[in-house]
């Protein structure tokens with residue numbers, strides 16, 4: 002078994018990098034705070050005797066040697082970046098539980114057949130740079146390294162520039178390092194496990210995701226002198242679209258979700274009718290056909306609103322991640338480990354995207370979920386119990402041992 | 408008659424301070440660009456032999472001496488600040504036409520009985536600091552100087568700090584300088600004069616204005632894992648409120664207008680359900696009772712949306728300007744000057760707020776409007792013809808002469 006209090010202590014220790022007054026973490030990918038936690042992580046891994054390498058997208062790999070170094074390593078890990086209103090567990094638990102597994106194996110003097118690998122993937126969150134999970138997508142061959150290096154944040158800074166700004170661009174070619182299997186521990190980020198009183202989620206796959214960038218263009222005019230019928234108010238077009246997006250998701254209840262997360266008025270002023278707004282959309286469902294249907298309905302709604310209000314509504318799909326089934330053998334291995342440890346459990350599908358969803362396209366992959374309070378995530382109040390974190394880390398340990406010694 | 412081509416040349420010359428690629432001006436009050444045009448204005452006034460003073464809120468006063476210096480000066484002027492998407496005429500025409508009047512009187516060797524005064528009021532637009540027309544409001548006694556100095560922009564900079572940053576805080580106590588009458592030339596900023604083919608608007612008053620600051624508070628949560636019914640999405644609450652505000656104004660057609668000009672999501676991210684939004688509202692009508700009714704309806708709509716969506720909607724009225732009737736004697740003087748010059752004209756009520764609306768609370772005041780293209784203002788494409796600008800300046804000249812020599 003892992004040491005639950007040591008795991009909890011590292012969770013609390015690293016929460017200081019980007020820690021917020023409300024008890025959350027604001028540690029956007031490749032920010033100075035992300036640089037701090039990366040430095041901490043490298044030092045902690047080296048102290049634990051792991052060999053740390055970094056690839057051209059900044060992803061950190063920490064290797065624990067096995068008896069048979071001809072076998073590809075069995076890997077775990079997640080991410081250390083957060084949302085602007087992030088909590089202390091999303092992604093971080095998966096990385097620090099992996100570190101705790103390595104420390105516990107050392108304490109017990111256990112050597113595995115296959116080597117073990119602990120990974121901290123760059124930009125899982127997708128808040129600063131879109132898409133989410135971009136380094137693991139490049140690892141899996143969904144993008145080239147050059148494509149990812151060229152992505153820019155809202156301030157115009159490229160991934161390449163951001164990597165160099167914190168000195169985190171490594172020498173390893175992305176995807177060059179073989180991985181035999183990948184297991185990611187994560188908080189559920191949803192309400193199901195808690196509601197059912199289950200400790201472990203045995204994750205069967207991830208739902209599909211579509212991301213869009215959009216713009217509404219009207220005409221700036223004087224708030225005091227422009228009669229209502231003459232207005233081309235971009236904010237009112239956006240308002241109707243946001244409500245249409247909600248109705249579209251509700252039309253595919255209970256599985257579908259859709260969110261307008263960002264909306265920025267160009268040159269805003271209190272006494273100017275808004276003329277220009279940029280926005281982003283996120284649509285998800287476990288079924289590919291439902292994603293298709295939602296996108297069609299979105300485009301119809303935008304066309305109707307634009308025509309009626311004399312506005313230009315542009316919508317561009319910038320990313321689509323198909324629903325991902327995980328490896329049935331690995332799912333069974335997680336289930337067996339949870340059973341052996343005596344933890345209550347249920348099968349579950351992930352609502353969030355994870356690096357594991359990308360890895361699944363290249364190597365046998367699965368995930369382990371533990372509950373989080375009220376199902377809340379991407380919020381500073383995100384919370385999980387020490388006992389659940391330890392239970393998840395134990396299941397991770399036993400799953401990795403089973404795979405590495407098989 | 409004034410020199411129309413000299414007036415046009417000064418309009419085009421000063422348009423370079425904060426000039427935008429699209430042909431407009433972005434010259435927010437007390438910005439470096441506003442500092443530049445203020446320096447230009449002081450130098451131009453001094454070259455024209457005027458005595459320039461500056462008050463504690465940065466308002467510039469340029470005096471042309473009269474035969475009887477015991478009489479309070481007859482004043483004109485407007486403002487040189489603009490909206491972020493401002494044009495080349497809003498406010499600027501009134502100041503530069505005043506300068507042209509002074510230059511033309513010099514050319515013709517005319518001395519007036521009462522002295523003349525040309526004023527450039529600080530922060531008419533209200534875009535950077537609320538409320539609009541704040542220096543003229545302080546002049547008229549609606550606010551103390553200290554209240555205005557303490558107002559802050561969105562970046563937290565106070566008026567006092569902004570004045571000092573461009574060295575524009577003057578020694579004169581605000582309101583200390585007597586004014587005998589005030590006449591402001593301005594573009595109409597609406598479509599009426601153009602539609603009716605009239606050159607001069609004889610302005611009888613300004614409509615009422617109410618400004619509000621508001622916030623919608625929900626709860627940040629994960630865009631992929633939070634089921635639609637569990638969401639407390641602040642952006643959807645804002646969307647419903649924006650559409651309710653539109654309906655409220657439409658319910659008092661055709662006179663009322665209402666605008667949500669600003670809306671800023673706190674900590675926005677594509678895959679986070681928005682939890683916090685700040686916004687501003689602008690509501691106007693020529694009738695005080697209609698302003699009351701709109702505010703009541705606004706608060707009812709906010710309460711209903713908040714209760715239904717489990718959101719906190721806060722709305723604070725930060726400014727209210729009652730409808731203002733102008734001085735009937737001065738209105739008649741403008742009418743007479745326009746008639747004597749042979750310009751087509753009509754009576755009109757101003758949809759925009761103007762410094763004149765504040766001055767009217769302390770001294771006899773009126774305004775002169777000239778048409779602008781398509782009624783468009785607060786837009787970089789704002790446009791007026793050289794002939795209409797010259798006609799307005801001629802009416803200003805003759806109105807000032809009539810008042811100063813009466």
Ligand SMILES: NC(=O)NCCC(=O)O
Nearest residue numbers: 125126133353354631678
């Ligand atoms: N796990 C997680 O929050 N990932 C961020 C990407 C997403 O929006 O699903």
Ligand SMILES: NC(=O)NCCC(=O)O
Nearest residue numbers: 225272531532539759760
């Ligand atoms: N004239 C003008 O645009 N004033 C700005 C204040 C307002 O919004 O009416």
